[in-house]
Amino acid sequence: MKRILVLALAIMAIVSIPLAAQAKYPNKPITIVCPWSSGGGTDRTARYVAEALSKELGVPVNVVNKTGGSGVIGHSEVLTAAPDGYTIVNVTFELSTFKYLGYANITPSMLIPLFQFNEDAAALSVKADSPYKNVKDLMDAIKAKPAGTFLFSGSTIASAWDLPRIKLLLAAGISPKSVKYIPTQGGAAPAITELLGGHVDVVTCSYPEIASQVDAGTVRTLATFSEERNPMFPQIPTLKEQGYNVVGGTWRGFALPLKTPDHIVKFLEDAFKKITDTKEFRDFMAKNQFGIKVRNSKDFSAFLDSEFAALEKVMDEAGYLKK
Amino acid sequence: MLEAALSLMRLDILLPWILAMVLGVFIGAMPGLTATMGVALIVPLTFHMQPIAGLAMILGLSFTAIFAGDIPATFLRVPGTPASGAAVLDGYEMSKKGKGSLAIMIDLFCSTLGGLIGVILLITVSPTLAKFALKFTHFEYFWLGVLGLSMSAVITKESNVKGLISISGGLLISTIGIDPSTGFPRFTFNNLNLMGGINFIPVMIGLFGISEVLRAISSQSQDQLSGAAVLQRGRVKILDVFKVMGRNKRVIAQSSLIGTIIGALPGAGADIAAWVSYGVAKKTSKKPEAFGTGSEEGVVAPTTANNAALGGTWIPALVFGIPGDTITAIVLGAMLMYGLKPGPLVFQDNKILINQIFSVALISQVFLLILGFLGIKAFTWVFKFPKNVVLAGITIFSLVGAYAIRMNSFDVFMVVLFGIIGFFMEKVKVPLAPFILGLVLGPMIEDNLRIGLIKSDGRILPFLTRPISATFALILLALFLYEPAVLLVKKLRTKKAA
Secondary structure, eight states, X not given: OHHHHHHHHHHHHXXXXXXXXXXXXXOXXXXXXXXXXXXXXXXXXXXXXXXXXXXXXXXXEEEEEOOOGGGHHHHHHHHHSOSSSXXXXXXXXXXXXXXXXXXXXXXXXXXXXXXXXXXXXXXXXEETTSSOOSHHHHHHHHHHSOTTOOEEESSSTTSTTTHHHHHHHHHTTOOGGGSEEEOOSSSSHHHHHHHHTTSOSEEEEEHHHHHHHHHTTSEEEEEEOSSSOOTTSTTXXXXXXXXXXXXXXXXXXXXXXXXXXXXXXXXXXXXXXXHHHSHHHHXXXXXXXXXXXXXXXXXXXXXXXXXXXHHHHHHHHHTOOOX | OHHHHHHTOSHHXXXXXXXXXXXXXXXXXXXXXXXXXXXXXXXXXXXXXOHHHHHHXXXXXXXXXXXXXXXXXXXXXXXXXXXXXXXXXXXXXXXXXXXXXXXXXXXXXXXXXXXXXXXXXXXXXXXXXXXXXXXXXXXXXXXXXXXXXXXXXXXXXXXXXXXXXXXXXXHHHHTOEEOTTTOOEESOTTOXXXXXXXXXXXXXXXXXXXHHHHHHHHOSSOOOOGGGXXXXXXXXXXXXXXXXXXXXXXXXXXXXXXXXXXXHSTTXXXXXXXXXXXXXXXXXXXXXXXXXXXXXHHHHXXXXXXXXXXXXXXXXXXXXXXXXXXXXXXXXXXXXXXXXXXXXXXXXXXXXXXXXXXXXXXXXXXXXXXXXXXXXXXXHGGGGSOHHHHHHHHHHHXXXXXXXXXXXXXHHHHHHHHHHHHHHHHHTTOOSHHHHHHHHXXXXXXXXXXXXXXXXTTOSTHHHHSHHHHHHHHXXXXXXXXXXXXXXXXXXXXXXXX
16 A cells, blocks of 8 residues: 555656646746846846736845946846746846946857847936037037046946937047046936036936936936937937937846747746836826836847947047957 | 924834834944945835825934944954944944943933934024035045044054054055046956945944954953953943043033034044044043053043934035935935925925924934943843854854945955954054055045146145135144144253253
8 A cells, every 4th residue: 555655656746757847937936137236126027026026926036236347247147047938037238338448258149139128218407507508519528628638427438428429429520538437336316416517517317316406407418319209307408409410328228148938038028028018007007207218028129239239439439459 | 493393203113213223233233234224224114104204214324323333343343334433443442341331321411412412403403504515625525534543543552653653554455446537447456346346334333343252262261252251341321421421521511513513514424523522532642651551541432423423414405405324315316206296495485394304313312322231231142152153153143244335255354354454453553543544534535636737737736725725724723833832842942940
């Protein structure tokens, strides 16, 4: 009797192994790797998405912050994680810069872009008491004054707020080296502090980050680096309107390791689409003043490829390109 | 103000507030878990509450966490948070003499008083201090860093040469990682983890905590842990604590002021405040030789300053809507979720909210006193266990805490590595504190010097001509020339007499 029982259990155990392996995805907790620290903007979006995804899929979704090295540590998880759909990496603009900076060999072709949900254009701001009322004033002044007179700031070197500045200068026919860039650590806040203290002249960061200063009358925003005016702040003109064909800024999305099975990619893509279609998602983004830009896997992939290719020239002109 | 305070006396505010403060005691006392992490952890919970309840949780948690970081620092030489690095120096020495309970009670009352003074300064002079803080840029932060670094000479008991060796080690380690002014990866050997730089928290836990565990294991004597003496010595008389504080009125006042001002600077926080006030207390003390051997002033100064700094960090946040440290940076982000637009206007338009924040900050000090006391009681329970269990416990908690910082096992290896390094450094009598100071201040000095030089086209002059820079430079000059000058005068006099 006992023997039969053991045998039966053994058979059940053997049979159940492949069954478990074939069980429907997802059947265990999913991890979202966030390359930026907890409490920051990207982390807030990652945690919101994790909660929504968990409700959608019925398994726990945890956010793990793997920070450090200007985001390279967290982003590299997409190269090393198991391609089973249980590790999703929260990718941001910086992803496209690591290879050019010589930090790590990551290119868009080494991962599966899953879904993009956000895009925030940069904006160009000066102190309210500065004489520059529009972009042309500022560009003319930069051309007229000796090189190195103007100090720009925004964030770290080659960041989403630094590179749009380079693009603008190039479009205006100014060498990026004729202004100085003051790198700051930890988002745009330290750069705004520098601007308020009068230690730098121009700051590039997203408009929501600096909007409260504009409202308080201490800062003037001259333009956004977006295709068209943002309906959340329609009073701010675009660079295009002012004759500079430049757009730029940051974005947030999700990516999977390269060999993740197609059906899992499709499954997650659908789940993300459902989340971004909800009113709760739009409310959350509006509350946090994040712009919504949704691209599915295919479009996100095409976008990443073209951005990555275009960045090489910008990085080179800025002197950041590591050859 | 009274009205605002009364409006807080509701269960749906008080309960989360006090629970967050209890959590703060735990987070602070756990090595590796910092006040910032604690705040980041609770913030998502606050999104569904009314704003002031969320802000009360954040404020309360930060005050208890910064104090509670001193508890393991005092009893076990494991700083619970980065702000407790300086509290190790004399607190642990007092513990070794069996006066750990007295030290931590002094610490608790000083933390509360420092916190209170910081908050009062926040309420009364924040516009002035905020404007002062805005004047600081790379030139000024450079000097502040150098001033902090020069404290390593002050905190070195042993020979200056060994102090220099230690500080150079810290400075060297601090250069690992991506160079912020050029983006160049330094000493990284294409290793991703090195790219991120050596996080100073695991180094601090290793150098102070694990090395002490190794020492305790390797020592032949079967003595109990130094902290265990606490239990034998019995209760601390509150009157004794007040006597100590009465004797150190001046140190408390100056440390609170230093703490609040440094806290108000967006580029420096509670940890640097604690080191600087420790150094200043020693320089201005009548008994500087007692520092590092369990001096009361050495306990009072850093523990007052780190809590005072918290009030300071809210100054630029409330006046200009810019963060004074990582905690207020999270707060400003969280305010969006509360439906408040963080910035200079939110508090001008919202007198009720700002009065509520002030009330929370003041009342939190009372709670800190009570919960801090209970936290100490709970912690000393650790010493009921035999030494081998406690040592194993310290090791496990240190390793887990280090992993929790950014879920990276590399940081765990760093704890072990620097534990071993610290053990051997002490064997050859190289002091540990300057190493930490070098690691913390190295980037501050280097980045600010280099970016300052970018700003000034490579000219040194702005470092000397700007008013605040010049003041710092003169203070440094005075610090270094004071003793040689006194010696010289004495020599000349004896020559004349002869």
